Amino acid sequence: MAELQLQSIKKRFGSMQTIHGVDLQIQPGEFIVFVGPSGCGKSTLLRMIAGLETVTEGSIHIARRDVTSLAPSQRRVSMVFQSYALYPHMTAEQNLSFGMRMRKVPKDTIREKVARASEILQLEPYLKRKPGELSGGQCQRVAIGRALVQDPDVFLFDEPLSNLDAELRVKMRAEIADLHQRLGATMIYVTHDQTEAMTLANRIVVLRDGRVEQVGEPMALYSNPVNQFVAGFIGSPKMNFLPVLRHGSDEDEISVGVNGEGGRVELIISCHTIPASDDELTLGIRPEHITIDDSSALRARVRSVEQLGSISYLYCTLAGQSLCVQSHGQLLPRPGYEVGLTFAPDKLYLFDSDEQTISTLKPTADH
Numbered sequence: 001m002a003e004l005q006l007q008s009i010k011k012r013f014g015s016m017q018t019i020h021g022v023d024l025q026i027q028p029g030e031f032i033v034f035v036g037p038s039g040c041g042k043s044t045l046l047r048m049i050a051g052l053e054t055v056t057e058g059s060i061h062i063a064r065r066d067v068t069s070l071a072p073s074q075r076r077v078s079m080v081f082q083s084y085a086l087y088p089h090m091t092a093e094q095n096l097s098f099g100m101r102m103r104k105v106p107k108d109t110i111r112e113k114v115a116r117a118s119e120i121l122q123l124e125p126y127l128k129r130k131p132g133e134l135s136g137g138q139c140q141r142v143a144i145g146r147a148l149v150q151d152p153d154v155f156l157f158d159e160p161l162s163n164l165d166a167e168l169r170v171k172m173r174a175e176i177a178d179l180h181q182r183l184g185a186t187m188i189y190v191t192h193d194q195t196e197a198m199t200l201a202n203r204i205v206v207l208r209d210g211r212v213e214q215v216g217e218p219m220a221l222y223s224n225p226v227n228q229f230v231a232g233f234i235g236s237p238k239m240n241f242l243p244v245l246r247h248g249s250d251e252d253e254i255s256v257g258v259n260g261e262g263g264r265v266e267l268i269i270s271c272h273t274i275p276a277s278d279d280e281l282t283l284g285i286r287p288e289h290i291t292i293d294d295s296s297a298l299r300a301r302v303r304s305v306e307q308l309g310s311i312s313y314l315y316c317t318l319a320g321q322s323l324c325v326q327s328h329g330q331l332l333p334r335p336g337y338e339v340g341l342t343f344a345p346d347k348l349y350l351f352d353s354d355e356q357t358i359s360t361l362k363p364t365a366d367h
């Protein structure tokens with residue numbers, strides 16, 4: 001367990017700058033998840049922490065020790081890759097023990113550590129098999145085991161589950177959460193999968209184009225996104241965004257008009273900032289905060305329906321704009337039908353033309 005500090009980290013590949021000054025303070029034992037679109041710099045950041053990539057500017061401290069220019073082997077970190085990176089000609093057991101054998105760790109210690117990792121990750125039945133004789137999930141467990149036997153201060157995971165099928169991902173996700181509970185180790189985990197991010201993280205770091213957009217607990221990001229990018233990235237299906245016309249405002253409220261099929265509805269939103277009156281505004285509302293209500297004046301046309309069992313998603317059109325609505329109902333309108341919709345009045349977000357949140361932040365406990 002160790003704390004980790006990134007200070008003004010920058011990275012240039014030739015003339016191209018990929019990371020533009022990242023500051024991050026990670027507490028001992030924290031589970032931090034990096035999310036962001038492809039190419040935003042998640043792996044680069046992780047590889048710099050591991051020492052696999054040089055840092056152009058800035059510093060990295062692990063357990064208060066400056067590791068910025070130390071070799072990977074001196075940092076006390078272990079990284080688990082998406083590709084597993086196991087040695088194909090070695091058995092699972094040999095893969096687990098390889099690093100320790102190279103470092104001439106006493107045989108008894110190796111045996112003990114391999115046994116403990118195998119027990120934690122339930123690898124005992126597979127120890128004599130080579131990677132080619134193991135499933136993807138089993139290979140990934142060996143890769144995690146190989147990190148575990150090094151007793152690192154910090155575990156780094158780069159999309160470790162993305163090669164697994166949906167069912168196995170859910171299982172392995174639970175296993176990683178369990179591992180974190182048991183070890184209490186500091187972990188940094190990169191993923192595209194926002195469900196993984198929401199369920200595993202103590203705190204999520206949302207990255208875009210090599211910059212941190214927001215850092216916070218999963219529910220804080222869900223309830224209080226600082227801008228439209230974070231609002232759209234956290235939550236699945238994503239938040240709906242609608243261009244709106246401003247009707248009027250006072251010092252802490254803005255009234256806007258939302259166009260529906262055949263008419264406009266006025267909504268009033270509490271705001272902490274009131275932009276200039278000609279600023280174009282965007283309304284945000286999550287699918288789970290819209291209800292079908294046939295008495296509502298806001299009308300939408302149903303385009304398609306996805307029934308998932310306990311819930312369904314209705315994909316609608318609202319004056320040319322797409323809108324996703326979550327429904328718990330069993331009797332659903334069919335495609336082509338018109339429905340009335342109500343937006344939960346305390347779940348409305350408003351963004352200015354710079355995509356910054358101007359609506360008053362919602363209490364995080366109430367979502």
Ligand SMILES: Nc1ncnc2c1ncn2[C@@H]1O[C@H](COP(=O)(O)OP(=O)(O)OP(=O)(O)O)[C@@H](O)[C@H]1O
Nearest residue numbers: 013016018036037038039040041042043044045192
């Ligand atoms: N060795 C390299 N040389 C030049 N550019 C690189 C190198 N490694 C990464 N990049 C660039 O840096 C940017 C960030 O890449 P990175 O792999 O960190 O993204 P990522 O967020 O992990 O994306 P993904 O989700 O697709 O894995 C990309 O534009 C990438 O092309």
Ligand SMILES: [Mg+2]
Nearest residue numbers: 042043044158
């Ligand atoms: Mg990557």
